[in-house]
Each structure stands twice: as C-alpha cells, then as structure tokens.
Amino acid sequence: MPESPEITARAYEMNASLTGKTISSLEVVQPKCLNLTPTQVQEAIQNAQLMEVTHHGKWIKIRTDRGWLLINLGMGGELLLTTRRNLPPKYRLVLDFSDQTCLLINFWWFGYMHFETLENPYANKMLAKLGPDVLEISSEQFRTLLTSNGKKVRIKPFLLDQSNLAGIGNAYIHDILFLAKIHPDRLVSSLNPQEIDRLYQSIQDCLRLSLAKGGAFYELTLFGEKGGFTMEDILIGYKEGASCPHCGTIIQKIRTGSNQSFICPTCQPLD
DNA sequence: GCAAATGTTTGGCC
C-alpha cells in the first residue's frame, strides 16, 4: 500500500509532469471517494490549470488555479499518466487534460479525491487531523511528540496514527522497529531517550532508502514502472521463518492488536 | 466451484 516513500515519489513525478496542464473533464466511476457530488467537483475544476503538486503524509495535494485536489490512495492505489487510448480497464476516476493526456486514479478498496477552495485546503476534515509529515519532522520535534503525546499507547499504533505523525504505514513499520530494536508492543512512555533517537533515525533511514529507489516494487510510478525498493531491501517484514540478518534468530509473525507484526524476538525483546 | 478468511486505510461508535 502506498506510504510516505511512494506518495513522496509520486508527488515529485506529478509536479514535474503535470504542472501547466489544464483539466478538460473529470470522469467519476466511484462517487463515494469524493467529498462533493460528481457534478459539483466537475464544475469546480472545469478548465483549472495545475500549478503545483506537493504532499503531506499519505495525501497528495494538487494546487490548481481553481482550488485544491486532495488525493489519498488508501489501499493499493495507483496513479497513471496515460492517454484515453491506453486506459487500463479498471479505474475510479480519470482527469482529462486539454493536451489529450489523462491522469488515471485507481485504488483497490478505499481512496479519496477531495476538493477544497484555494484559500484553505486544511479546512478539509481529513487533512486537518494530520500530524507533521514524517520526512519533515526534526529529531527534537519527534522527541517532544513522543514524550508529550505518548502516554499508555503502544509504539506501533502510535506511529501508525496519522494524527501523531503522517506518512508511516504498515509495510515499513516492521523494519523501522527492527532497526531501532524496539518491540511493537512497547509502551511509548517506556522508551528511553536513546531508543527514541534510534527510532527517529530508523524511520528516516528506512523511508529515505525506499524514496531514493522510487518506492516499493509492488507500487507503480506515474508512468507505470515498478519501484526499485524490493524484497531484498526489506530486512524482516513479511519474512516469517527466515533468519534475522543481525543475529540469526528465526523471524516471527506475531499478533499486535488487530494486525500482524514481524519481529526478531532476540533483537526486539518486550521485557 | 464456491465460500470463508485475509489485509491494507480511515471514520465512527461506545
């Protein structure tokens, strides 16, 4: 599922390839992903010119001269710059441009494209709740975040909660916690300063490595190519039964809350 | 072949 590295890479690609284009029409296959009716969005962005594409956490923000288009790819999303002649069979939305190219937006189950007026995109309920972007936050801010907000929460759900920190998802969290040598069920309040600094460094290292490679192999770039971050780059995530690259212990799949985690029981003790 | 289980994200409910 697209997380910070994929979203950041897509935003860079879109900013380089889409700015200056003019929207000629919008096709809506799945109205439930909009915050307004299809007609309202269509009218709002008719003839809009794309100015800039940025991101915040897992949200892609397209600034146009008529307002903002805010995209969240949810589960297994895909953005593809193509033409009507080469359109894949499945998609939820298509933005047509006046130069005959189009942007296909698809996602597996849930995803959103919200429209907000130019003045304040953060009037959007979902955007308003986001914590700082994970690639923007400083180590000092991160330390403050964990010591002030983190009470009786476990570190995994804390990091996945987008209102604390925006951009981390379930795919990278396993390696992040492994690199920091922290068990996913540790309480945030139990982490010492060294562990918090290690965690910050692990987050940056994991996400930036993938970003530098164009994102994960199971997601496609704006041009339909696979990302360069492969299974070989993953240390322990989804590798149940393999041995820990650090100590050789067999990697375990455990239940944490309502989801699964992959850990090395030796490197990440719970105590 | 078909039903059940699974798993990503987010919002909403107690």
Added chain:
DNA sequence: TGGCCAAACATTTG
C-alpha cells in the same frame, strides 16, 4: 481514550 467494527474488494485458501 483506546479498542473494535464497518466500508466502496482482489486474492489466496479449504
């Protein structure tokens, strides 16, 4: 407030 469920599936498993 934290834990659980539901929601617009595709894919694997029995």
